[in-house]
Amino acid sequence: MRKNRLKLGLFIPPFHPLYENPTLCIERDLQITQFADEIGMSEIWFGEHHSGGYEIIMSPELMVAAAAERTKSIKLGTGVITLPYHNPLMTANRLCQLDHQTRGRLLFGGGPGLLTADAHMLGLDARESRDKLDEGISVISRLLAGEWVTEKTSWYDLNDAHCHLLPYNGPGSLPIGVASAFSPSGGTLAAKYDTAMLCLAATSPDGYDALAGNWKIACDTAEKYGRTMNPAVLRCATDMHIAETRDEAMDQARKGFEVTQRYFANQTAHVANEGMDVTLEDLIERGEAVVGTPDDAVAQIRRLEEKVPDFGTLLLLDKNWATFENKKRSLEMMMRYVLPEINGDNVSRQKSFDWQGEHAEEYFKTFQQAAQRAFEKHAAQTEADK
Incomplete structure (x- = not known):
């Protein structure tokens, strides 16, 4: 049994084909968020990108605000705000407002920026992004905790900076996550800032190999700060689409995969020059993706548990491989069949079922005797009333 229950979330960059209506694509992202809330998924994250044509959410904050009006309990994350692109005080202020609008359901994810093209348009050196992420997380976490900050770096100059509206549940209450890949x-x-980790390439070949090592680095670093990393804060992102059979799942996902692959092939760094030669079967064979049945999904989660036992949340990368209805069915099957198996939700029910079966003959005899006794009592009472 797990020490903590695995949760299921959705990560929407998003990936929308060039031939679809972009307005309706964004609407569909909001509709899938509403559906995820209805079936009890834990969280959903929206990305930030500014180039390439497919990933057309430019402001995760706007998506969170819209989703908050359509949902009740699911947590809503910025996955992630590219911190080097924004003044940290402005970011912190938007987060505080969103935290109130969501009634404390906001998750703040920050990252250095994945698309070099975005940094190029802003005249930024993407090679400096990780250093800026460090600085950004540092100052934003302090602002969210209610501190006043006077600080100058190469990209911001703050004087008595503070959030006049603090997070919904008080200073320092807003959960923070940092993007982690390779x-x-x-x-x-x-570890340095006591945040969650968003492992966005957990089952890619390099990402899977680095998962345990990066977690160990986090644990070792946290120890230096006198803290202990809880695996419950670790999110592992992966590609999964499931159906009743593997053949059905493959038929449902193949066209969408090929469309999305065109986008990755347009960015050589994403596919290591493999381009359109990569097939869906290739991804499945090397363990990068699951396109199959609930049992296949369970097996993939067990693989991740070998790297980091008791990791907290499985994030499904929403790449729009399947139609809207087939995607919803896949998510429902994940909640209905996969998570209960991982979390042992039905162990007690199975024990009770087996126990009842072991005594079935005995209990049936008792039932028959009770029924016979009732008939005899009724007959005796009828005779006495004559």
């Missing part, structure tokens, strides 16, 4: 920087920063 390099050790994410784990180091998570």
